[in-house]
Amino acid sequence: MTLLENIRMIATIVVFILFLIGCKSSGSGDSGQDVITNNPNGNNDPELTEVSASMTDLIAPKDMKFISHTQSNLRIALATEHAAFISVYSRYEKNGSSYKIDYGSRMLGGSLQGGTKNTQLTYPQHLTTALVQIWFYDDTVPVITQEVALADDILITSQR
Amino acid sequence: MTAFEELLAANYLKFLLFLSLSIPFYSYASPFETCPSKAFLLQGNPVKVYGVNLVSGTNDVLQDDVGTLPGQSKAGNVNGVGFDDYIDEDGVNHRYIYGFNTTVRKFVRLNASFQQTELAVTNQPEGNFFVGDVYQHHYYFYRKGSGLYKINLDENADNYLDVQTITSTASINLTDFAFHPDNDQLYGVDNNSGVLYSFNIETGSATGLGNTGELGTFGAGYFDVNGYYYVSRNQDGQIYRINLSAANIAKASPDYSAVKFADGPNSSQNDGARCANAPLIDESEGASTIDFANAPDSYNTTLNANGPRHELIDDGPFIGAPASDGVSAVGKPNGEVDANLTGDGDENIGQVTGFVIGLDNIILIEASQSAFLHAWADWNLDGDFADSGEQVLTNYTVEAGTNRIVVRVPIDASAGSSWLRLRIGSQQDLEYFGGATDGEVEDHSIEISDLGVEYSYYPSKTGWVTLAYEDLWPIEGDYDMNDVVFHYRTTTVTRDEQLQRVDVQGQLVAIGASYHNGFAVRIPGIQSSAVDVDKMRFRTIKNNAASVDQVSPIEVESSELIAIISSDVWQLVETDCTYYRTDNGCNDDIQFEFELSLPFSSLQPASAIATLYDPFIFATPNRYHGSYFSSHPGREWEMHLPDVANTELADTSLFSGGDDTSDVTAARYYKNSDNLPWAMEIGTEWKHPKTGVDLLKAYPDFKQHILSNKSENNDWYLQKNRNENKVFE
Numbered sequence: 001m002t003l004l005e006n007i008r009m010i011a012t013i014v015v016f017i018l019f020l021i022g023c024k025s026s027g028s029g030d031s032g033q034d035v036i037t038n039n040p041n042g043n044n045d046p047e048l049t050e051v052s053a054s055m056t057d058l059i060a061p062k063d064m065k066f067i068s069h070t071q072s073n074l075r076i077a078l079a080t081e082h083a084a085f086i087s088v089y090s091r092y093e094k095n096g097s098s099y100k101i102d103y104g105s106r107m108l109g110g111s112l113q114g115g116t117k118n119t120q121l122t123y124p125q126h127l128t129t130a131l132v133q134i135w136f137y138d139d140t141v142p143v144i145t146q147e148v149a150l151a152d153d154i155l156i157t158s159q160r
Numbered sequence: 161m162t163a164f165e166e167l168l169a170a171n172y173l174k175f176l177l178f179l180s181l182s183i184p185f186y187s188y189a190s191p192f193e194t195c196p197s198k199a200f201l202l203q204g205n206p207v208k209v210y211g212v213n214l215v216s217g218t219n220d221v222l223q224d225d226v227g228t229l230p231g232q233s234k235a236g237n238v239n240g241v242g243f244d245d246y247i248d249e250d251g252v253n254h255r256y257i258y259g260f261n262t263t264v265r266k267f268v269r270l271n272a273s274f275q276q277t278e279l280a281v282t283n284q285p286e287g288n289f290f291v292g293d294v295y296q297h298h299y300y301f302y303r304k305g306s307g308l309y310k311i312n313l314d315e316n317a318d319n320y321l322d323v324q325t326i327t328s329t330a331s332i333n334l335t336d337f338a339f340h341p342d343n344d345q346l347y348g349v350d351n352n353s354g355v356l357y358s359f360n361i362e363t364g365s366a367t368g369l370g371n372t373g374e375l376g377t378f379g380a381g382y383f384d385v386n387g388y389y390y391v392s393r394n395q396d397g398q399i400y401r402i403n404l405s406a407a408n409i410a411k412a413s414p415d416y417s418a419v420k421f422a423d424g425p426n427s428s429q430n431d432g433a434r435c436a437n438a439p440l441i442d443e444s445e446g447a448s449t450i451d452f453a454n455a456p457d458s459y460n461t462t463l464n465a466n467g468p469r470h471e472l473i474d475d476g477p478f479i480g481a482p483a484s485d486g487v488s489a490v491g492k493p494n495g496e497v498d499a500n501l502t503g504d505g506d507e508n509i510g511q512v513t514g515f516v517i518g519l520d521n522i523i524l525i526e527a528s529q530s531a532f533l534h535a536w537a538d539w540n541l542d543g544d545f546a547d548s549g550e551q552v553l554t555n556y557t558v559e560a561g562t563n564r565i566v567v568r569v570p571i572d573a574s575a576g577s578s579w580l581r582l583r584i585g586s587q588q589d590l591e592y593f594g595g596a597t598d599g600e601v602e603d604h605s606i607e608i609s610d611l612g613v614e615y616s617y618y619p620s621k622t623g624w625v626t627l628a629y630e631d632l633w634p635i636e637g638d639y640d641m642n643d644v645v646f647h648y649r650t651t652t653v654t655r656d657e658q659l660q661r662v663d664v665q666g667q668l669v670a671i672g673a674s675y676h677n678g679f680a681v682r683i684p685g686i687q688s689s690a691v692d693v694d695k696m697r698f699r700t701i702k703n704n705a706a707s708v709d710q711v712s713p714i715e716v717e718s719s720e721l722i723a724i725i726s727s728d729v730w731q732l733v734e735t736d737c738t739y740y741r742t743d744n745g746c747n748d749d750i751q752f753e754f755e756l757s758l759p760f761s762s763l764q765p766a767s768a769i770a771t772l773y774d775p776f777i778f779a780t781p782n783r784y785h786g787s788y789f790s791s792h793p794g795r796e797w798e799m800h801l802p803d804v805a806n807t808e809l810a811d812t813s814l815f816s817g818g819d820d821t822s823d824v825t826a827a828r829y830y831k832n833s834d835n836l837p838w839a840m841e842i843g844t845e846w847k848h849p850k851t852g853v854d855l856l857k858a859y860p861d862f863k864q865h866i867l868s869n870k871s872e873n874n875d876w877y878l879q880k881n882r883n884e885n886k887v888f889e
Contacts, residue, residue, distance in 0.1 A: 053856055053863055054639070054854040054856055054857070055639035055836060055854055055855050055856055056636070056639070056834075056854075058834060058836065058856075058863065058866055058867070059834045059835065060834060060835040060836055060866045060867075060869075061835065061866075061867075061869040062835050063869075064802075064835055064866060064869055064870070065802070065803070065870065066801065066802050066837045066839070066840040066841065067772070067801065067840070067841045068625065068841050068842050068843030068844075068874075068877070069618060069619075069625075069771050069772070069841070069843060083519070083611065085512065085513040085514050085516070087512065089620075090619070090620050090623070091620070101510065103509065103510045103511065103621075104620065104621050104622030104623070105620045105621065105622070105623060106615075106617055106620060106621045107616070107617055107618070107619070107620050107621075108614070108615065108616055108617070109511075109514055109607075109614070109615040109617075110514075110613065110614030110615060111513075111514065111516055111609075111611050111612060111613065111614075113611065113612070119614060120616075121616075122616060122618050122771050123618070123619065124619045124625065124843030124844060125843055125870070125874040125875075126843060126844070126874055126875035126877070126878060133512065135512045135513045135522060137513060137516075137519050137520060137521075139522065139566075143512075
């Protein structure tokens with residue numbers, strides 16, 4: 001190719017790359033979606049499910065509760081007499097064999113004596129798991145940390 | 161040559177002359193451009209100039225060579241300095257520092273680069289002068305046994321630089337004095353007696369005001385714009401603050417005790433100057449580089465209360481994991497908290513055993529690096545950290561990462577909500593107040609409890625759910641669910657499965673309505689008389705200012721326990737928009753937050769234990785609330801979550817009117833014939849629809865959630881399931 005042709009080719013490639021970059025960066029981005037839609041509102045946020053219905057079209061069940069909390073029964077049965085403190089957290093990350101806990105996400109905190117407790121855990125309905133942690137005031141007793149599925153009944157037992 | 165070149169050549173010499181005169185002239189004589197917030201400390205021989213941040217005590221050398229006077233080979237010591245914050249009638253800036261060179265006994269002026277030039281003073285008294293300050297463009301100086309003098313600094317005055325004697329009587333032992341910024345008084349502390357004196361600058365007579373309680377050579381003194389007087393002690397560099405604010409001076413018996421404020425550099429031959437009109441913290445100089453605490457101000461939190469504060473330096477120690485982002489939620493001088501932040505700092509400490517009375521409790525504290533940790537807890541709930549035994553950690557060495565620290569809660573501690581203050585840094589012996597040169601401070605709310613007490617947090621200790629109300633009831637609204645929107649959370653404290661206390665917190669998120677509504681919380685099944693009013697707390701936070709205690713919110717007209725958070729939520733916010741936070745472009749911040757704590761004098765029955773309790777809105781008295789009503793309905797108009805009963809003050813004759821199908825006999829409330837509500841709870845920090853946008857357009861999954869009676873799509877309200885362009889922000 002001649003020099004001129006080379007230049008034209010490089011220029012075309014550069015423009016093409018710039019076009020691609022320009023396209024990719026449009027859109028709201030926070031849902032990780034890169035699709036451009038022709039949105040009648042004039043922005044590029046993708047509409048996930050266009051719904052023609054409105055609230056006035058609906059008839060709800062008679063006993064429908066417009067709340068978002070639900071409950072589980074939480075039962076602790078530990079084979080120990082040591083006094084302890086139980087916490088249940090909703091925000092945490094598994095880090096190898098341990099957990100990094102957001103202590104501000106505590107949903108329940110309370111002492112237990114004689115290793116037993118029966119209580120209710122109330123939480124927002126969209127949560128599916130929680131982290132239970134039991135610390136003993138006798139620090140020779142190891143901490144119990146257990147992730148639980150949020151079901152109607154939650155049981156925590158141990159051999160210690 | 162061209163005509164231009166000729167012009168250039170003709171004026172070349174003039175141009176050179178201008179340059180040669182203007183450049184050195186400018187740099188030699190340049191005054192201070194501003195009234196700076198730093199204090200200037202001059203020490204030693206040859207004198208060095210330090211800039212001292214009075215807030216934190218951090219100091220750095222600004223100039224170690226002030227230049228030499230004519231005929232001298234060394235700079236010498238400069239003392240008795242004062243800052244002249246003077247702009248003349250023509251707007252010409254004359255801001256310089258004036259002082260006395262004690263080595264050659266000459267009066268000098270220092271410019272913005274701290275270069276000294278000699279002043280041709282006439283009638284100079286004999287002796288050396290270490291005490292001086294500037295006021296109204298006059299330099300005042302003093303020597304014990306010699307007198308009080310002044311020099312006019314106005315070049316146009318007949319007596320320019322001619323020393324005037326105010327008095328020859330000078331018996332007070334001063335090493336510095338300073339002018340108050342706005343009461344025309346001159347103040348100084350007698351080093352031998354610790355007594356604070358004021359001086360009449362017309363006659364020179366001294367008046368003893370009171371004892372500061374501190375002795376020592378206070379070589380440097382400074383004022384700030386609020387009238388606080390700071391004195392720096394030569395022997396140890398400690399900076400003390402004396403309250404000479406207008407409010408304190410006006411008292412019948414003002415308290416003039418000197419309180420330790422910060423640590424500064426120490427040496428002999430100290431002297432200080434400061435532009436007294438400057439605030440202690442100058443926002444343009446980087447206020448965000450200092451971290452403040454945020455507990456209520458009874459704990460000495462704000463700058464005014466000499467609260468704890470830390471200069472934030474690169475690679476300084478902080479509370480948090482080593483790999484995390486550094487100091488979380490930097491506090492501001494007025495104890496401000498950011499209403500839009502949740503959980504700030506809470507991730508850094510784990511109160512893993514609570515604070516149970518009489519036991520050794522464990523706290524997990526993350527530290528970024530090895531440093532000293534100090535901690536205080538208010539064990540007796542009296543609102544301060546000053547009591548014996550309340551310092552729980554002193555110079556405790558923490559290591560990088562998680563530190564497991566044992567704290568014994570004293571057996572005589574009081575149960576209830578309290579505060580824990582943590583200060584980390586490289587300095588030892590920090591108090592719960594005062595400045596520090598690195599590290600940070602964090603205040604954490606804690607619960608001191610007896611064994612057997614349980615805490616339920618909904619949705620979590622620092623999380624939020626959302627309450628959304630429509631206010632056209634009993635007429636069906638437009639289902640944009642944003643007429644009144646609150647973030648909301650509760651804490652339920654139980655003991656032996658009975659109710660001991662209920663806490664409620666909330667933020668006003670949006671008002672998408674023109675009607676005026678109040679907001680209240682009822683605790684169903686409990687009488688208002690059950691509340692322990694001495695321990696009850698109601699605080700509000702407005703516009704990110706420090707929380708303010710409010711009077712009791714308990715509604716006296718009701719026998720049931722009802723707390724009126726506000727009678728009119730429109731009074732809680734300011735906006736230029738028609739509605740608050742519901743329209744594009746109306747991006748006001750959240751401006752109002754409240755905290756309510758309702759402890760009971762005796763345990764209440766288990767049947768009263770609930771999750772949300774009963775948050776409701778009501779029509780603001782004496783306000784229009786729609787054409788449906790022939791007169792203003794006021795407090796009798798209520799809107800609760802569906803199937804939650806009205807209070808005793810509601811007008812039940814409104815039931816079944818309009819689109820409402822409430823039926824008290826069937827325990828059915830606030831629903832229409834399609835079983836749709838006018839209020840709902842959403843289990844997250846929710847983004848509400850914009851004005852006039854139907855809920856289903858923003859959250860399409862809600863349709864199936866309703867039709868399946870909540871068995872499907874129970875995460876309909878999460879971010880991943882919403883249409884972003886239909887919700888606010």
